[in-house]
Amino acid sequence: MRNLKYAILGIINRKPSTGYDITKEFNDSLVEFWYAKHSQIYPELKKLTDEGLILFETIIQGEKLEKKLYTITEKGKKSLQKWLEKDEPLEPTPKDIFKLRAYFADEMDKDILLKQFKSQLNKHMERLSYLKDGMDELSKKKEIAKVSSPGFGDYIVLNGAIMREKNYIEWLEDCIEKIID
Amino acid sequence: MRNLKYAILGIINRKPSTGYDITKEFNDSLVEFWYAKHSQIYPELKKLTDEGLILFETIIQGEKLEKKLYTITEKGKKSLQKWLEKDEPLEPTPKDIFKLRAYFADEMDKDILLKQFKSQLNKHMERLSYLKDGMDELSKKKEIAKVSSPGFGDYIVLNGAIMREKNYIEWLEDCIEKIID
DNA sequence: TACACCATGTAAGGTGTTACATGATTTG
């Protein structure tokens, strides 16, 4: 466990960051497979500092705004590396509220059921389109699709998200077909 | 929120059940999209009883083993129905620890990275095979693939799980190819 | 009679969300 710990460690390892930066990173780039609110991040940063895995430098922005720029320590790098090398059993399948509803489909009025699926389809199509835009931007910005290039991680996970959305859409369309006839 | 509440309500609505039954149901049938431990279920059952959404009958098994068979009330059915009809915004994408690791791929030694992906591939192939077996069994047992038939919910979500696993496997294979060359 | 499984609960602690709280800087 302690996954947030390693998520933060990994981000700081990529580039020294403030708590605010990390929050943004989570809710922009990583949001397709990890996220956290700032209320969880700041206490965790304190904890990691106490554990000697990161350290910070106070920076004054403008006149008096203090911000803490965190850097990973050698100890932190070792800890991260160890976590990256771990090969653990598969996590339980993530929870999916829509599928939970779908499981109770035979209790639902057919029209409502259809409306539900169509609405869900819409939302996932929007998300897919958003992700595709992200991919266009990424391929402009970075040299991707090559291991050890710094954009490789970004590329494969974004590609994974696109594949996942396409697949979910396929499933929804399949269900809609079955509901109709 | 209060999703566990509705998950339990839905299960009891399908068929009167004990806490033990519900626990098994979660960890057998529903595990691909929802689950909970008994330590979460028993307190929730108490809560739902207090709210008048379910009620129980004490049954003696054998000589003296007491078990509580829960049944949904009219109030409970209304509450469930209302939840089933809700159309809420998309949940954030579920967290995926493996993708979190993958995001930090450029920090990893290429051999270790490859081993990670191959191991992950193995595990997902096993899960897929397990799910396919489940589908074979389900199609023997019930009349499925028809809305309003009682097996329809079971069928579409199991089918969704199979599709999801196939897709994840495809992504892993794609990544492995990219890592190799 | 031992072992697997049935059956129900509580306690402690970790993880995550929402709301509260405050203030500075940048940009239009």
Place this chain on the structure above:
DNA sequence: CAAATCATGTAACACCTTACATGGTGTA
């Protein structure tokens, strides 16, 4: 100069996991 964004934190509460705790039933 107003609004958006930058920046950091705490408190209360909800959700979830692990471990503790106890005892009955069925079957080989």
